[in-house]
Amino acid sequence: MQKDFKIKAKEFDLEATMYSGQTSQPPWHPNGGGYNELLTVNNKPSLITIKQADDKLHITIEAHEKIPLYKVKERINHIFDLKFNIEEFYDFLYSHPPLDSVIDYSRGLRLFLAKDVFECIISSIASANCSIKRWTNAINHIKRSWGRGYQFSKGIFYSFPTPTILAGLDDNSLRSAGVGYRASYIIRTSRMISRIPIKDLKRMDYDRAFNILLKLPGVGPKVADCILLYGFRKLEAFPVDVWIQRIMKHLFSVDDKKLRDFVKDEFNDYAGYVQLYLYNYARKSGILEGVQ
Incomplete structure (x- = not known):
């Protein structure tokens, strides 16, 4: 089966979104001006090719079995958060100086949401104190080494391994993927995952879900917020690392100990998007060079 269709994508930058460091x-995978990725739709592996032309996404599905197009559209709309009213968010930023200064650096940037929640959990753990390039290479290595491969016209594409497979690895084997000391966290979290109500986190309120994730090895506050934001689209999540601390102190003169309360009061359900835009602004503008 091979099908083509288009999706409206106003105020969306596909490349910026995918390369923004979201965990x-x-x-x-880049390919001829577009990108390829394996998605599971209705429990069937499908190769998705996506290209952007102005305010439309051109999508091709390749699958060995018939798959409903509306299901693929739903997945694409979700993964790139295309239903989010980004213009209302821009209005919010414009009304909250100095946030108005970040828009031009990140226009079209949206959440890059998990296609596989377990992959998001492991990616977020692997990203702790690690460069974007290193953790993305490590996750791709894990997929090639222990995921299941599917043959398509554009090559072999790999699913993310199950918790059972990662739980059965030894520390040295997983370290070979490039995750470093995080290997033991990943193995132990994979063993625990069946005892944590992961599927129920979407329906929980933010605070309860946050505290449950903190029980997983290798998951501190920042990683928990990454999982909640990128894995479960809890928009009140605000991942904080040392750079975000410095940016917030520089822009708002907010003390680190009061940061979470400040974010809750000032940003509310836009918190996750504000963090995403601030981080991208810091990367592109060079402001981090002057922030101590």
Whole structure:
């Protein structure tokens, strides 16, 4: 089966979104001006090719079995958060100086949401104190080494391994993927995952879900917020690392100990998007060079 269709994507930058360092997954595979990725739709493996032309996404599905097009559209709309009213968000930024200064650096940037929640959990753990390039390479290595391969016209594409497979690895084997000391966290979290109500986190309120994730090895506050934001689209999540601390102190003169309360009061359900735009602004503008 091979099908083509288009999706409206106003105020969306596909490349910027995929390469913004969000820990839901590595960027999709570039190919001839577009990107390829394996998606599971209705429990069937499908190769998705996506290209952007102005305000439309051109999508091709290749699958060995018939798959409903509306299901693929739903997945694409979700993964790239295309239903989010980004213009209302821009209005919010414009009304909250100095946030108005970040828009031009990140226009079209949206959440890059997990296609596989377990992959997002492991990616977020692997990203702790690690460069974007290193953790994305590590996750791709894990997929090639222990995921299941599917043959398509454009090559072999790999699913992310199950918790059972990662739980059965030894520390040295997983370290060979490039995750470093995080290998033991990943193995132990994979063993625990069946005892944590992961599927129920979407329906929980933010605070309860946050505290449950903190029980997983290798998951501190920042990683928990990454999982909640990119894995479960809890928009009140605000991942904080040392750079975000410095940016917030520089822009708002907010003390680190009061940061979470400040974010809750000032940003509310836009918190996750504000963090995404601030981080991208910091990377592109060079402001981090002057922030101590």
